[in-house]
Amino acid sequence: MVLEIYLDLFSQPCRSVYIFAKKNGVPFEYKSVSLLAGEQYGEEFGKINVLRKAPAIRDGDFCLAESVAIMTYLAEKYKTPDHWFPADLQKRAQVNEYLSWQHSAMRPHGSKIFWLKLMIPRVMGTEVPKEKMDAALEDLDGTLKLFEEKFLQDRPFIVGDQISLADLVAIVEIMQPVGAGLDVFETRPKLSAWRDRVRDAIGAELFDEAHQGILSSQESAKSMDSSKLQHFKARILKKFL
Numbered sequence: 051m052v053l054e055i056y057l058d059l060f061s062q063p064c065r066s067v068y069i070f071a072k073k074n075g076v077p078f079e080y081k082s083v084s085l086l087a088g089e090q091y092g093e094e095f096g097k098i099n100v101l102r103k104a105p106a107i108r109d110g111d112f113c114l115a116e117s118v119a120i121m122t123y124l125a126e127k128y129k130t131p132d133h134w135f136p137a138d139l140q141k142r143a144q145v146n147e148y149l150s151w152q153h154s155a156m157r158p159h160g161s162k163i164f165w166l167k168l169m170i171p172r173v174m175g176t177e178v179p180k181e182k183m184d185a186a187l188e189d190l191d192g193t194l195k196l197f198e199e200k201f202l203q204d205r206p207f208i209v210g211d212q213i214s215l216a217d218l219v220a221i222v223e224i225m226q227p228v229g230a231g232l233d234v235f236e237t238r239p240k241l242s243a244w245r246d247r248v249r250d251a252i253g254a255e256l257f258d259e260a261h262q263g264i265l266s267s268q269e270s271a272k273s274m275d276s277s278k279l280q281h282f283k284a285r286i287l288k289k290f291l
């Protein structure tokens with residue numbers, strides 16, 4: 051039975067798993083789970099991941115959630131090139147350092163802009179108070195500054211000269227506010243040069259394919275059926291407003 055990967059490419063951690071698996075030639079079956087349509091709450095997906103989040107995988111009888119756990123599992127199982135998750139103690143620790151930090155920094159702040167700038171006002175029809183938006187922009191700005199100062203410094207990639215899981219997990223999160231129309235790269239030449247290196251290392255075609263949905267989300271938001279988001283609405287408003 052081929053490895054199944056449950057994905058929705060609107061989701062940042064799904065994009066990282068997708069890119070990682072494709073780039074490393076991992077054979078898998080793409081199982082689509084539409085999060086906006088609420089498919090994560092269905093019976094079939096509940097058997098794969100009781101946490102009701104994507105991504106998730108089924109490898110034979112073995113099911114696994116959490117993008118970082120999935121990618122490190124695939125890295126070990128398929129013996130992907132060392133630079134992704136280096137065997138060197140300190141390099142691996144640096145990858146883990148970023149992966150640990152991002153959960154409470156880059157991920158929530160990037161994601162919040164996507165909801166406040168696009169989904170909440172333009173799809174759910176709920177006004178976002180200016181002070182909420184300003185505070186979210188300030189948080190993201192502070193996070194991107196820390197990312198440059200602490201994690202990028204003057205290196206080509208987070209861990210030296212080659213791309214690792216840390217860069218992959220970072221770029222998918224940083225692209226989320228871009229999808230909502232906030233070009234975070236415009237005024238940040240260091241970040242923008244890093245984004246170009248990451249895109250080249252992944253391969254422009256794969257990078258663009260994975261980000262196609264999120265980068266056209268302003269357009270697709272116009273025809274989204276807001277009634278389909280009812281299952282989300284109360285939780286999203288409580289979380290972000």
Ligand SMILES: N[C@@H](CCC(=O)N[C@@H](CS)C(=O)NCC(=O)O)C(=O)O
Nearest residue numbers: 061062063085103104105116117118
């Ligand atoms: N820490 C998890 C996060 C997974 C996650 O939050 N996935 C979101 C999409 S980005 C999801 O499935 N949300 C559906 C829901 O909350 O109902 C990972 O890295 O895989």
